[in-house]
Amino acid sequence: MQALVYHGPGRKAWETVPKPIVEHDTDAVVKVDTVTICGTDLHILKGDVAAVTDGRILGHEAVGTVETVGSGVKNVKVGDRVLVSCITACGACRYCREGSYGQCIGGGGWILGHKIDGTQAEYVRVPFADTSTYAVPEGVTDEEVLMLADIGPTGYEVGVLNGRVRPGDVVAVVGAGPVGLSAIMGAKLFSPAHVVAIDLADARLEAAKQFGADITVNPSREDAVAIVRDLTQGLGADVAIEAVGVAPTFEQCAALVRPGGTVANVGVHGGPATLHLEELWIKNVTITTGLVDTYSTPTLLRLLATHHIDLARFVTHRFAMGEFIDAYDTFARAADTGALKVVLTS
Ligand code: NAD
Ligand code: ZN
Numbered sequence: 269m270q271a272l273v274y275h276g277p278g279r280k281a282w283e284t285v286p287k288p289i290v291e292h293d294t295d296a297v298v299k300v301d302t303v304t305i306c307g308t309d310l311h312i313l314k315g316d317v318a319a320v321t322d323g324r325i326l327g328h329e330a331v332g333t334v335e336t337v338g339s340g341v342k343n344v345k346v347g348d349r350v351l352v353s354c355i356t357a358c359g360a361c362r363y364c365r366e367g368s369y370g371q372c373i374g375g376g377g378w379i380l381g382h383k384i385d386g387t388q389a390e391y392v393r394v395p396f397a398d399t400s401t402y403a404v405p406e407g408v409t410d411e412e413v414l415m416l417a418d419i420g421p422t423g424y425e426v427g428v429l430n431g432r433v434r435p436g437d438v439v440a441v442v443g444a445g446p447v448g449l450s451a452i453m454g455a456k457l458f459s460p461a462h463v464v465a466i467d468l469a470d471a472r473l474e475a476a477k478q479f480g481a482d483i484t485v486n487p488s489r490e491d492a493v494a495i496v497r498d499l500t501q502g503l504g505a506d507v508a509i510e511a512v513g514v515a516p517t518f519e520q521c522a523a524l525v526r527p528g529g530t531v532a533n534v535g536v537h538g539g540p541a542t543l544h545l546e547e548l549w550i551k552n553v554t555i556t557t558g559l560v561d562t563y564s565t566p567t568l569l570r571l572l573a574t575h576h577i578d579l580a581r582f583v584t585h586r587f588a589m590g591e592f593i594d595a596y597d598t599f600a601r602a603a604d605t606g607a608l609k610v611v612l613t614s
Contacts, residue, residue, distance in 0.1 A: 271325040271389030272592045277315030280326065282590050288385065288393035293340035296397035298332040298352055302410040302613050303387050303589070305329075305599045306354075306418055307445055308536050311513065312381075313596075316538035320382055327388030328354040328381040329417035331410040334401075335391065343398040349410070350401040351569075352387055352394055354418035355562045356380060359399035367563035369399070376400070378559055388592060390614065402565055405573040411611055412572055415450075415579040419609070420568050422534060422560040423450025427509040428458070429564070430556035431532035435459040437506035440496055440524045441481070444472040445602070446582060446609050447534055448511035449479045453577060455507075456480040462499060466492045466520075469603040478581060493523050500526060510534055515541035525553055533557035582609040589614035 269287040274280055288297050306329060312320045320326075330352040334344055344350060357364045358374025370377055376396055380386045385393065394400050404413050428451055433439055437460045441448045444467040452463055456479075464483040465476030473484035483499070485492045496505050504526035510518050513535025519542055521531045531553060548555065571577045584607050587595045595610045602608070 269390040270590055271385070272327065274312065274320060274322065274324045274326050276322050278313060280313065280592070280596070282592050285325065285389070287391050290336050290338045291393065292395065293338035294396050294398065295338045296334050296341055296344055296394050296401065297336040298330065298350060298392050298394055298401070299335045300330045300332045300387055300390060300392055300589070300614060302331045302414050302611055303327060303329060304414055304417070304609050304611050305388075305596060307447060307513070309381070309596075310600055311536050311538060314538070316536070317382070324381070325385035325389050326381045327386035328378065329414060330387035330392060331404065331414045331417070332392070334397075337397060341397045344401055349404040351404060351413045351417055351565070352380070352392065353400050353402065353562045353565060354378065354380065355400070355560060356395050357399040358396050364399065368561050369563060370559035370561040390589065402569060405569055408572055409580070410613075411583050412579040413569070414611065415582050415609065416565055416568050416572070418560065419446040419450045419582070420579065421562045421564045423447050423452075423511070424454035424568060425562075425564050426534045426558055426560050427451030427511060427532050428454035430558065431507035431509055431530045433458045433460060433507050436461045438462045438464070438496065438500050440464045440466060440492070440505040440508045440521070441476075441511060442466045442509065442517045442521055442524070443511035443535065444469075444476040444481070445511065448509070449475060449582070449608065451509045451511055451534065452476055452479045452481050457576070464492070464496055464499070464505065471603060471606045475608055487520075492520065496524050503527065505529060507532060513537050515539065522548060522553065525551070527551040527553070530554040530556060583611050584608045585610040587612045
C-alpha cells in the first residue's frame with residue numbers, strides 16, 4: 269500500500285510500504301476513507317516530537333471502513349464505518365477505567381502516528397479496536413465525523429472542560445487554528461458572555477467570528493490584555509485557553525486571566541515556558557494542561573447527530589488520497605491559503 273512516511277525533520281514521502289495486518293486479537297485493520305492533518309503533525313515534521321523516528325507513518329485522525337478484525341474484537345465488525353480516535357485505549361487499565369485514555373498504561377495513549385504507524389495511509393492497524401473506534405452515526409458525513417478524531421475533543425476537553433467554562437464567563441482563546449476554533453465552538457455551548465479570539469492571522473480571526481467569537485484581536489496590531497481588561501472592569505478573562513503551543517502565548521494567557529480564573533493549556537510545546545509562580549500564586553490562578561483523552565467523543569457525536577454543533581465548516585480544502593505534499597503545504601501556509609482543515613479522501 270501507499271503511506272506518508274516521516275524521514276526526519278522536514279522530510280516526508282508518499283511511498284510504498286507493507287500493508288498492515290492484525291497483529292493482536294484486539295486489533296482491527298481499517299481502510300482509510302478520509303484523513304486529515306493536525307497542527308501536531310506540523311510539530312512532528314519540525315522535529316519537536318522526539319518519539320517520532322525515521323520510517324514512521326504519520327497521522328492520528330481518520331474515518332474508514334473496517335477491513336479485518338482480530339478474534340477478540342466484539343464491538344466492531346468487517347464493513348463498519350468507524351471513526352478512528354487519535355487516542356488508542358486498552359479500556360481496562362486503571363487510567364482507561366477513569367476515562368483518562370490518553371494516559372493508558374495498557375499499551376494505548378497517543379500512539380498512532382507517534383509510537384506506531386498512523387492513519388495517513390491507505391490502511392491502518394488500530395490496536396484495541398473496541399475502545400479506539402466509534403461507529404459513525406447515520407445522517408452525518410465522514411468529513412464531519414473526522415473533525416472528532418482529535419480537534420473536536422481536544423478543544424472541548426482540554427480547553428473548555430479543563431478550563432471550567434461557565435455561563436456568563438469571558439473566555440479568551442489564544443490561537444484560532446482548528447483546535448482553538450473547536451474550543452470557541454465548545455465554549456459557546458455554555459453561553460459565555462464574551463468569547464475573545466486572539467491570533468496573528470487575520471484569516472483565522474475571520475474564521476473565529478464564524479465559530480462564534482464576538483471579539484477578535486490581532487496582537488501584531490492590538491494589545492489583547494488591555495482589550496480583555498477593558499471588557500472585564502480591569503480583572504481579566506475567567507478562562508484563558510492556550511491553543512498555539514509556543515512560550516509567548518502561554519505567558520500571554522497568564523497575563524490575560526483574572527484572579528481566581530483558569531489558564532487551560534492545550535498547545536503542544538516544543539520547549540519550556542516561563543511560569544511566574546509568585547504572580548500566579550497571589551492571583552489564585554489554576555493552570556491545567558494535558559493530552560486529550562477523547563472521553564467526550566460520544567457526547568460530541570450526539571451533538572453532531574442532533575445538529576447542535578456544525579463541524580462541516582472546518583473543511584476548507586479537499587485533496588485526493590496521496591496528495592499529502594500539497595495538502596501539508598496548504599495547511600502549513602494557512603495564513604495565506606485560509607486553510608482550517610484539509611481533508612484527503614480515497
Ligand atoms: P495550527 O497551527 O493550525 O493553529 C495555531 C494558530 O496559532 C494559528 O492560527 C496561528 O496563526 C496562531 N498563532 C501562532 N503564533 C501566535 C501568536 N504568537 N499569537 C497568537 N496566535 C498565534 O494548530 P492547531 O491544529 O489548531 O493546534 C493548536 C495546538 O494544539 C498545537 O500546538 C497542537 O499541537 C495542539 N494540540 C494539542 C492536543 C492535546 O492533546 N493537548 C491535541 C491536538 C493538538
Ligand atoms: Zn492531533
